[in-house]
Amino acid sequence: MNSVDINNELKELLSGANINVQLSVPELVEKATSRGEATLTVDGALRAETGKYTGRSPKDKYMVEEETSKDKIDWGKVNKPISTEVFDNLYVKVINYLKEKDELFVFKGFAGADKDSQLSIQVINEYAWHNLFCHQLFIRPTAEELASHAAQFTIVSAPSFKADPAVDGTASETFIITSMEKKIILIGGTEYAGEMKKSIFGIMNYLLPEQGIFPMHCSANVGEEGDVALFFGLSGTGKTTLSADADRKLIGDDEHGWSDNGVFNIEGGCYAKTINLSAEKEPEIYNAIKFGAVLENVAVHPETRVCDYDDGSLTENTRVAYPINYIDNIVTPSVAGHPKTIVFLTADAFGVLPPISKLTKEQAMYHFLSGFTSKLAGTERGVTEPEPVFSTCFGSPFLPLPATVYAEMLGKKIDEHGSQVFLVNTGWTGGEYGVGSRMKLSYTRTMVRAAIDGKLNDVETIQDGVFGLNIPVAVEGVPTEVLTPREAWADKAAYDKKANELAELFKNNFKKFEDVSEEIVKKGGPLV
Known part of the structure; x- marks a missing residue:
């Protein structure tokens, strides 16, 4: 089956009598409740359950191995290859399956608030509540934009269609397959709505670098003077909490691009x-x-x-x-200028990283590639003590290209715009998890605000002896002994041991970046 047949199948599906295009929010809520997909809460929100899949299924995510893209993609555990044959056969099965449904729901919209690089998307949903999710998460078109809308990428989502691994060539009943050539994302076997959101982010992570635009898994806000701040961080580091600031307007909470025009939100929700x-x-x-x-x-x-x-x-x-x-305090549209301040958030359960430190460009690239935080005991079954987590570029599950592509773009942007980069530890101080205490949120807010206000740009710093990080000697409103991790530990020998242990983990993790310049390794990483 060739791509022309694939397109004809899609056109035939979209011309069916069961298609509902661009329903309003009240219409979708009515459909979802009347069809038994979801219920309303006392606050008026639509509430649904996603069954056995309550999160993403990374082991069931694939990219089709195609001539036009196969040499660009960073194949491995994140980007697993699947053949064109497997995709085409599943695609036809899913399309035929959806044709038999009483109703289907189509959303047309965009990804990317910057008009120069905006991606037109459409989503075909089996469930009304999934369509409402997409309506709220992606950028909604005006009536004029809708009239001329032509989708560049299409999500076909059939949660109740389950693959047969023995026949269909998948690892399980679930599949999330992206074809860059056919411009289709095929999803089946999972009701978790986040798969649709993150699939489009993956597409943007592939397309934007080709246009010289740096895609970022971060939140962003802007002050009254137009000063933009970015917040990178994995789950539990405080990204949402710290980017929500009454004195600053939110650009977006999760996905952004950084172009020659400045920063823009990829999403509309x-x-x-x-x-x-x-x-x-x-x-x-x-x-x-x-x-x-x-x-x-x-x-x-x-x-x-x-x-x-x-x-x-x-x-x-x-x-x-x-x-x-x-949210009241937002920028409309979701675009702003170039970032003055970039904050990397980490929750270090080892208690050895400084609560705030200034990064050189090389250190910024090193820590961006590392994407370190800690998974804490109790967050997952079987986790009994803190476990280090390294998620490349603070978003490794969504990066189709080699990580160094994104790190080099970061370095270039820092050079071009003089952005100040800070590493902020929202984790433990005075000892590791179980011995020390969690960094006070009030201290972290004070330090982050000082960084964003430019108060730490030219302050005196001392160099951390293990990680080489530049620690401000003083931050107004924060006790001096908190700023230097070793001083906060009663047992200095225990600190030295734990700090060297984490430094070694950093170095071992970084070995996978074989094509990174020696300068970044030498100037960016731990000294030991």
Whole structure:
């Protein structure tokens, strides 16, 4: 089967009598509830369960091995190859399966708020609630844009279609397959809506570098003077908390591009964790949970329909999706200038990284490639003590190109715009996890605010003896003994041992970057 046949199959599907195109939020809510897909909470949000898959399925994610893209892709555990034959056969099966459904739902929109590099997308959904999710997460077109909309990429999502691995060539019943050549993302066997969001991010991570645009897995905000700050960090490091600032406007919470024009949000909505959510801790997210918001796997009282955000019985990965305009303090459209400040967030459970340190360009590239944080005991079954996690570029599951492509773009941007880069440890101080204490959020906020305000750009620093990081001698509002990790430990020998242990882990992890310049390794990494 060739690509012409593939396109004809798609046209035939979209011309069916069962197709609902660009339904409004109320229409999609009505469809989802009447079809038994989801229920309404007391706050008016739509609440759905995703069944056995409550998170992404990285082992079931593939890219089609195609002549036009195969030499560019960084093949491995993240980007697993699958043949054109397997894709084509599954595609036809899924299309035929969807043709038999009573109703299908189509969303047309965009990824990327920068008009110069915007990607036109369409999503074909088996479920109405999935279509609402896409409506809220991606960029919604105006009536004029919709009239001339021509999709450059299409998601075909059939959650209730399950593959037969023995016949279909997949690892399990679930599959998330991207064909760069046919410009299709095929999803089946999983109801977790986040697969659609992250698949489009993966596409942007492939396409944007070709246009000289740096794609980033980060949150971003901007001050009254137009000063942009970026926040990179893995789960649990405080990215959402620290980027939400009453004195600064949110550009976006998760995915951005950095072009010659400045920074832009890739999405039109937010996808926030809700476990242990409260109005006191995260009022912006809490108040965004209203009519039109989509809740995933959140526990709800069967009679009162009141949400229990502390209940993780279905999963710890409970989520809410909502359009960015559900938050008051935002930039519209979601574009701003070039970043003055870049913050890398890490939750170091070893308690040896400084609470804040200034990075040289080489150190920034080194720590960007490393993407270090700690997985803490209790977060996953079987994790009994802190485990180091290295997620390349703070987003390794979504990078189709070699990591050095993105790191080199970061280095170039730092050179071009003089951005100041800081490594901020929101983890432990005074000892490792179980001995020391978690860094006070008030101290972290003070340090981050000082960095963003430019107060740490020209301050006196001392060099950390193990990691080579430049630590400010003083930060107003933060005790001096907190700033230097070794001084915060009562047992200096224990600190030295633990610091050297982490440094060795950094160095061992970095061995996989064979094509990185020696300068980055020497000037960016640990001294020991």
